[in-house]
Amino acid sequence: MNEKKLINKKLADKLCLLLCTLGFCIPLLDEANVISAVIYFFTADQGALYIFIGVALIIGFAATVAALLFSLCHLLLKKTETHLQWIPAIEHILMITSIIFTILSFIAVKKCTDEDVVFSIGFYFVVYGFAGYTIITLYKTLLGGTMSTKTEERRAYWMLALPAIVFYFGVMTFPSIFSVLLSLTNYSGGSLFEKGALQFVGFKNYIKVFSDNYFYVSLKNNFWIVIVSVFGQLPLGFFLAYVLTRGLVKGKDFFQTMIYLPCVISTVVIGILFQTFFSAHGAWTEIMQWINPVYEWSMNSHPMLPVLFVILWMYTGTYLIIFMANLQKIDPQIMEAATIDGATEWQVLWHIIFPELSGVFVISAILAISGSLKSFDLIYVMTGGGPAKQTYVLSLYMFDKAFRGAADYPMANTISTIMVVISLVLIGIVKSLEKKFAATEE
Numbered sequence: 001m002n003e004k005k006l007i008n009k010k011l012a013d014k015l016c017l018l019l020c021t022l023g024f025c026i027p028l029l030d031e032a033n034v035i036s037a038v039i040y041f042f043t044a045d046q047g048a049l050y051i052f053i054g055v056a057l058i059i060g061f062a063a064t065v066a067a068l069l070f071s072l073c074h075l076l077l078k079k080t081e082t083h084l085q086w087i088p089a090i091e092h093i094l095m096i097t098s099i100i101f102t103i104l105s106f107i108a109v110k111k112c113t114d115e116d117v118v119f120s121i122g123f124y125f126v127v128y129g130f131a132g133y134t135i136i137t138l139y140k141t142l143l144g145g146t147m148s149t150k151t152e153e154r155r156a157y158w159m160l161a162l163p164a165i166v167f168y169f170g171v172m173t174f175p176s177i178f179s180v181l182l183s184l185t186n187y188s189g190g191s192l193f194e195k196g197a198l199q200f201v202g203f204k205n206y207i208k209v210f211s212d213n214y215f216y217v218s219l220k221n222n223f224w225i226v227i228v229s230v231f232g233q234l235p236l237g238f239f240l241a242y243v244l245t246r247g248l249v250k251g252k253d254f255f256q257t258m259i260y261l262p263c264v265i266s267t268v269v270i271g272i273l274f275q276t277f278f279s280a281h282g283a284w285t286e287i288m289q290w291i292n293p294v295y296e297w298s299m300n301s302h303p304m305l306p307v308l309f310v311i312l313w314m315y316t317g318t319y320l321i322i323f324m325a326n327l328q329k330i331d332p333q334i335m336e337a338a339t340i341d342g343a344t345e346w347q348v349l350w351h352i353i354f355p356e357l358s359g360v361f362v363i364s365a366i367l368a369i370s371g372s373l374k375s376f377d378l379i380y381v382m383t384g385g386g387p388a389k390q391t392y393v394l395s396l397y398m399f400d401k402a403f404r405g406a407a408d409y410p411m412a413n414t415i416s417t418i419m420v421v422i423s424l425v426l427i428g429i430v431k432s433l434e435k436k437f438a439a440t441e442e
Contacts, residue, residue: 012136019129176420183413205414214389215415218397219422221304225375225393226426228308229315229368234361236312237319242349244320245327256324260317270314271381278306303390307379314378315371319364326360327353362434369426373419394419 183206186199209215240259244252262270278284288295330353338348376395383391385400394415402412 012132016129016133016136019125019132179413180417183410183417185410187409189407189409201410205410206418209411209414209418214392214397215394217389218392218394221391222373222375222393222422224304224308225311226369226372228312229372230365232312233316233319233368234364237316237364238323238357238361240316241320241323241327242353245324256320259320262314263317267314267377268381270310271378274306274310275382303383303387307382307391310378310382311375319368322360322364323357326357330356358434362430365430366427369430370423373423 184200184202186201240255243249244256249255276282285295335348335352338352343351374395375393376399379385379391379393379396380399385392385396398412398415398419401408401415
């Protein structure tokens with residue numbers, strides 16, 4: 001890129017910053033609008049959220065003026081190369097800051113009334129100025145200038161990775177953080193920006209959850225599901241995969257299809273099927289009465305047993321496929337050589353297969369834990385949390401708080417936050433055990 005084009009782009013982003021500064025200053029032309037803006041953002045009636053937006057916009061104005069002065073000084077005085085190396089980092093910080101304040105400006109513009117014409121025009125100047133500055137900065141950063149091979153590769157990487165990062169932040173990270181924030185408020189639904197909609201209550205909702213007996217019932221049932229998944233589905237899936245892969249039984253394709261078949265059937269269908277099967281007049285009762293005529297089945301005695309059985313039967317096929325795929329990656333010549341050298345089947349399993357699949361066991365355990373803590377659809381269809389909420393799990397407990405009866409969104413967000421924390425703790429334990437096992441193997 002030649003010097004003339006570079007100067008043009010520098011001047012263009014300075015004009016965008018100047019437009020933003022002008023947008024901040026336009027309301028000063030109308031004294032009434034300035035007063036209304038101050039009252040709007042900084043009165044106690046509007047709440048802490050509006051005060052935060054007002055303070056943020058003032059900081060944005062100061063940062064914009066500082067960025068404009070800094071850029072003009074650098075352009076006019078032509079600093080030495082020692083100072084030039086800090087320019088890209090400062091421009092990146094300014095770009096991120098501009099995006100944040102663009103969002104805040106949109107919020108402010110949305111809340112302006114039709115009479116606040118000058119006030120609204122000023123914020124539209126801010127919005128378009130920040131948008132233009134962001135586009136020009138992105139273009140200069142990712143596409144402009146003569147670049148070394150390393151710099152070009154790094155910028156190409158960011159061009160490819162940035163959309164995925166933004167999408168992940170918007171879909172996963174931001175909702176998670178927002179959920180944690182809502183768990184610390186008394187939000188009861190509706191608009192977030194209405195008067196009195198949000199009030200910070202601290203850990204009041206967490207205390208409320210931990211004092212609810214149904215929370216502990218749900219937590220206990222979830223841990224039973226985790227135990228069945230980690231110590232039931234994984235070992236059984238590996239055993240079946242090992243038997244089929246090693247050819248210890250005939251009819252490999254048939255058994256593989258039958259074991260995996262529950263995974264492709266709709267969860268709703270399976271839930272209704274086993275709800276009927278385990279009902280008081282269902283097939284299970286008739287089979288047991290055929291063996292013992294005085295047998296009477298009651299869901300009240302052990303309500304989670306049928307659910308745990310169905311979970312074990314339904315999801316074992318998933319881990320069967322995972323372990324079979326990874327067992328086939330192991331070189332069969334290694335196992336044949338060990339067998340020729342006199343190793344037993346158990347020794348081959350312990351010294352060759354287990355070390356090779358240690359990472360697979362960890363990933364499978366993480367999948368089992370995360371899937372167990374968010375179990376919802378099967379239990380919702382099969383028992384609905386009954387009888388008397390004895391088959392409640394955390395996800396169903398959260399669903400009831402959010403969508404049944406009087407909605408309690410802070411409680412629901414509190415439960416979801418607790419679920420994430422429990423999941424992270426259990427996954428951390430699994431990872432620490434993996435490191436300990438790896439150290440033992442070495």
